[in-house]
Amino acid sequence: xxxxxxxxxxGFMELLPARQKQFDRIREILEKTYALYGFTGxxxxxxxxxxxxxxxxxxxxxxQIYRFTKGDSDLSxxxxxxxxxxxxxALHYNELSFPFRRYQIGKVYRGERAQRGRFREFYQADIDxxxxxxxxxxxxxxxxxxxYQTFTALGLNRFRIRINNRKILNGLxxxxxxxxxxxxxxxxxxxxxxxxxxKVKAILTEDFAVPPPTAGELLxxxxxxxxxxxxxxxxxxxxxxxxxxxxxETVVKYLGDFGVPQDHFAIxxxxxxxxxxxxxxxxxxxxxxxxxxxxxCSGGRYDNLAEYYTEKQLPGVGISIGLTRLFYVLEEQxxxxxxxxxxxxxxxxxxxxxxxxxxxxxxxxxxxxxxxAQLYTEPKKFKAKMNYADRIAVPFVAFLGxxxxxxxxxxxxxxxxxxxxxxxxxxxxxxxxxxxxxxxQGAPVKE
Amino acid sequence: xxxxxxxxxxGFMELLPARQKQFDRIREILEKTYALYGFTGxxxxxxxxxxxxxxxxxxxxxxQIYRFTKGDSDLSxxxxxxxxxxxxxALHYNELSFPFRRYQIGKVYRGERAQRGRFREFYQADIDxxxxxxxxxxxxxxxxxxxYQTFTALGLNRFRIRINNRKILNGLxxxxxxxxxxxxxxxxxxxxxxxxxxKVKAILTEDFAVPPPTAGELLxxxxxxxxxxxxxxxxxxxxxxxxxxxxxETVVKYLGDFGVPQDHFAIxxxxxxxxxxxxxxxxxxxxxxxxxxxxxCSGGRYDNLAEYYTEKQLPGVGISIGLTRLFYVLEEQxxxxxxxxxxxxxxxxxxxxxxxxxxxxxxxxxxxxxxxAQLYTEPKKFKAKMNYADRIAVPFVAFLGxxxxxxxxxxxxxxxxxxxxxxxxxxxxxxxxxxxxxxxQGAPVKE
Numbered sequence: 001x002x003x004x005x006x007x008x009x010x011g012f013m014e015l016l017p018a019r020q021k022q023f024d025r026i027r028e029i030l031e032k033t034y035a036l037y038g039f040t041g042x043x044x045x046x047x048x049x050x051x052x053x054x055x056x057x058x059x060x061x062x063x064q065i066y067r068f069t070k071g072d073s074d075l076s077x078x079x080x081x082x083x084x085x086x087x088x089x090a091l092h093y094n095e096l097s098f099p100f101r102r103y104q105i106g107k108v109y110r111g112e113r114a115q116r117g118r119f120r121e122f123y124q125a126d127i128d129x130x131x132x133x134x135x136x137x138x139x140x141x142x143x144x145x146x147x148y149q150t151f152t153a154l155g156l157n158r159f160r161i162r163i164n165n166r167k168i169l170n171g172l173x174x175x176x177x178x179x180x181x182x183x184x185x186x187x188x189x190x191x192x193x194x195x196x197x198x199k200v201k202a203i204l205t206e207d208f209a210v211p212p213p214t215a216g217e218l219l220x221x222x223x224x225x226x227x228x229x230x231x232x233x234x235x236x237x238x239x240x241x242x243x244x245x246x247x248x249e250t251v252v253k254y255l256g257d258f259g260v261p262q263d264h265f266a267i268x269x270x271x272x273x274x275x276x277x278x279x280x281x282x283x284x285x286x287x288x289x290x291x292x293x294x295x296x297c298s299g300g301r302y303d304n305l306a307e308y309y310t311e312k313q314l315p316g317v318g319i320s321i322g323l324t325r326l327f328y329v330l331e332e333q334x335x336x337x338x339x340x341x342x343x344x345x346x347x348x349x350x351x352x353x354x355x356x357x358x359x360x361x362x363x364x365x366x367x368x369x370x371x372x373a374q375l376y377t378e379p380k381k382f383k384a385k386m387n388y389a390d391r392i393a394v395p396f397v398a399f400l401g402x403x404x405x406x407x408x409x410x411x412x413x414x415x416x417x418x419x420x421x422x423x424x425x426x427x428x429x430x431x432x433x434x435x436x437x438x439x440x441q442g443a444p445v446k447e
Numbered sequence: 448x449x450x451x452x453x454x455x456x457x458g459f460m461e462l463l464p465a466r467q468k469q470f471d472r473i474r475e476i477l478e479k480t481y482a483l484y485g486f487t488g489x490x491x492x493x494x495x496x497x498x499x500x501x502x503x504x505x506x507x508x509x510x511q512i513y514r515f516t517k518g519d520s521d522l523s524x525x526x527x528x529x530x531x532x533x534x535x536x537a538l539h540y541n542e543l544s545f546p547f548r549r550y551q552i553g554k555v556y557r558g559e560r561a562q563r564g565r566f567r568e569f570y571q572a573d574i575d576x577x578x579x580x581x582x583x584x585x586x587x588x589x590x591x592x593x594x595y596q597t598f599t600a601l602g603l604n605r606f607r608i609r610i611n612n613r614k615i616l617n618g619l620x621x622x623x624x625x626x627x628x629x630x631x632x633x634x635x636x637x638x639x640x641x642x643x644x645x646k647v648k649a650i651l652t653e654d655f656a657v658p659p660p661t662a663g664e665l666l667x668x669x670x671x672x673x674x675x676x677x678x679x680x681x682x683x684x685x686x687x688x689x690x691x692x693x694x695x696e697t698v699v700k701y702l703g704d705f706g707v708p709q710d711h712f713a714i715x716x717x718x719x720x721x722x723x724x725x726x727x728x729x730x731x732x733x734x735x736x737x738x739x740x741x742x743x744c745s746g747g748r749y750d751n752l753a754e755y756y757t758e759k760q761l762p763g764v765g766i767s768i769g770l771t772r773l774f775y776v777l778e779e780q781x782x783x784x785x786x787x788x789x790x791x792x793x794x795x796x797x798x799x800x801x802x803x804x805x806x807x808x809x810x811x812x813x814x815x816x817x818x819x820a821q822l823y824t825e826p827k828k829f830k831a832k833m834n835y836a837d838r839i840a841v842p843f844v845a846f847l848g849x850x851x852x853x854x855x856x857x858x859x860x861x862x863x864x865x866x867x868x869x870x871x872x873x874x875x876x877x878x879x880x881x882x883x884x885x886x887x888q889g890a891p892v893k894e
Binding site for chain 1: 452456459485488489491492514535544792803819835
């Protein structure tokens with residue numbers, strides 16, 4: 001038979017069992033944390049009609065899209081979870097209750113140039129709160145509290161949530177007489193961290209006709225050590241700036257109520273985050289020891305989620321974690337907690353008698369109390385069986401020989417310590433359960 | 448602005464929040480049950496190279512596939528989880544330990560003609576045990592035990608697992624002198640339930656030159672009330688039949704050890720299940736009250752998982768549940784347990800004071816003990832807030848007014864009974880947790 005060489009496409013993450021377990025643990029924490037805040041889980045299709053999915057897209061997005069026809073249909077794979085959400089909310093508007101809080105953790109597709117750490121298929125883990133016409137500012141303060149809680153639950157501590165408000169930037173541009181080139185100025189400022197203040201100033205003055213003193217003033221405000229104080233000097237000069245400042249102060253005040261420690265967030269007026277979509281608070285989250293990674297969780301407030309589908313005004317606020325990339329980074333940096341078990345089973349049961357009923361009954365009893373049990377029944381030598389136990393890194397091995405069966409006990413070997421004990425059959429599942437729960441304590445990330 | 452009418456493609460299941468919750472609950476039980484048997488969860492890409500994915504496919508499959516090009520790449524969306532598993536095992540052979548037990552619950556794609564209850568994007572929930580060269584027969588007995596456990600955990604009782612062995616059929620054909628037309632006979636028998644014995648007999652005799660007495664004998668054996676007894680009459684006449692019979696008897700014996708009740712499985716010699724792939728035990732699972740639905744969980748033993756990718760002999764046994772279709776059927780038949788909560792949150796917190804810190808602190812405390820809490824802070828009238836609580840069907844509403852805050856209590860309203868009590872703030876999260884756990888008891892299906 002002619003054989004095809006098996007391969008997985010580049011840019012598609014395919015994990016071996018132990019790493020998959022680590023990935024799933026992180027995914028579960030995201031899901032659980034989101035749910036604790038009263039978000040409902042959605043699962044929209046991976047494929048959408050191109051007309052619907054690309055209603056808004058253009059430029060870079062459209063080039064990267066996986067688009068194809070099937071029969072008469074022009075189809076595309078989703079490239080984020082926001083556009084499908086907009087479609088969902090517009091389509092099911094009458095059946096939903098607002099504020100509508102949803103999370104979605106799902107795969108999205110972008111045909112980017114393949115390179116290390118870049119993925120063409122990757123998970124995004126999003127939450128959004130959508131209002132009908134209006135949405136209270138407190139939602140903009142709760143979002144960073146959720147970011148804080150999520151990253152803390154993962155086991156991360158060395159991270160910081162950067163917060164800004166788009167109204168402040170736009171208001172500041174207006175106050176400085178830069179309204180006309182606001183878009184260009186915003187884009188240039190967005191590069192500050194990458195290219196530095198000198199180059200930003202040069203671009204502003206040379207390419208966009210910003211007077212050098214104005215460029216200097218702008219840069220000194222947005223880079224000020226005490227940004228709120230610096231902004232207060234402009235109060236009363238521009239209404240939008242005033243509104244933005246008031247929103248930012250409200251968000252910061254509530255952040256304290258939500259229990260986000262001072263050193264885990266910072267006002268950062270240099271954060272712009274894209275151009276058209278966001279209208280209020282914006283967020284970025286950086287790993288303090290790995291700034292080169294960029295933001296691992298970003299989002300913000302927007303005024304019009306679904307304007308391409310409906311005339312309803314649907315303001316909202318949301319964030320997205322690039323889960324596949326985050327996992328890749330955590331692994332690269334050696335931050336995954338390797339103390340947590342990754343074996344498929346908690347206990348590998350080795351029957352050593354002809355009759356299998358005692359081993360089967362024991363496996364059933366283990367599963368009954370939530371202990372993951374695998375029966376190993378292949379006719380192999382003892383050494384091969386123990387090698388298998390080692391290779392799958394199973395925490396416990398259970399031996400059931402003639403003596404054990406006759407004595408109503410089971411021999412349990414702790415594969416980490418090497419200790420072996422005999423435990424009465426009836427007590428063994430509980431014995432295992434207790435120890436397995438202990439082994440599974442701890443966060444998936446260890447800094 | 449010109450608007451695009453939002454729509455979801457036909458054949459793609461997109462659920463409203465409450466139904467999504469019901470779906471997720473079923474999915475979680477599948478996942479949890481599979482894991483209890485020591486299967487490791489995998490998550491392979493949705494897109495594969497067409498060359499790899501279609502190495503084996505042909506005919507019907509190839510027509511239904513979502514296939515497209517991106518740049519120079521010929522790509523396809525997976526149409527099942529078995530081919531990706533074969534690729535995975537062949538590709539990662541050296542890094543895996545055998546027997547390799549994996550489950551995967553994921554979306555697959557088939558561009559079928561759209562019709563009611565047929566899906567183009569749907570979840571399959573698969574388990575497979577793969578051996579390296581050999582695989583013990585006990586695995587073929589454990590699989591129906593897992594089916595039994597899974598369906599029981601879902602809350603189903605009125606189902607039956609039908610078991611056959613392909614070696615018996617092939618051996619029987621040989622013993623009756625039908626080896627040459629074995630494939631045709633197998634295909635015809637597969638239609639027995641659909642078209643009835645008369646038509647099967649007619650096709651066998653008229654189209655495939657089976658002598659009428661032989662056709663009659665074949666039909667009487669495979670439809671016998673006591674199939675094992677009927678088969679024993681042929682013992683010694685054909686080696687393959689003898690092997691198959693012995694395997695079937697072994698599987699049935701172990702099924703008792705695994706605790707599968709007699710009335711939940713049946714030997715059924717009329718089950719053929721496809722042609723080339725399966726080589727030993729085969730399974731189908733039917734809902735006794737809904738035979739029209741067909742098999743909701745099928746699978747079997749195969750000798751060569753990955754022959755298109757590797758020369759390694761990789762025998763295995765596995766099953767697949769068509770989760771999306773199962774959910775659709777359960778809902779259609781009104782079998783989903785509507786007593787279980789489907790709200791995004793367990794408690795909706797209504798702050799009735801200017802300062803929000805008490806409400807925020809209470810929300811944080813609830814989340815700390817695993818109670819899903821949503822803060823409702825939109826400036827609406829009381830009635831609108833309660834309408835919202837009703838619409839999302841939240842089990843509890845918490846009121847925090849001046850009196851409550853001053854008294855260190857919170858008023859908790861049970862939205863099912865209408866009862867309202869005041870509980871000390873410190874005790875309220877635990878109070879809620881206990882009741883919420885109670886509400887979540889019970890299986891997702893209620894027959």
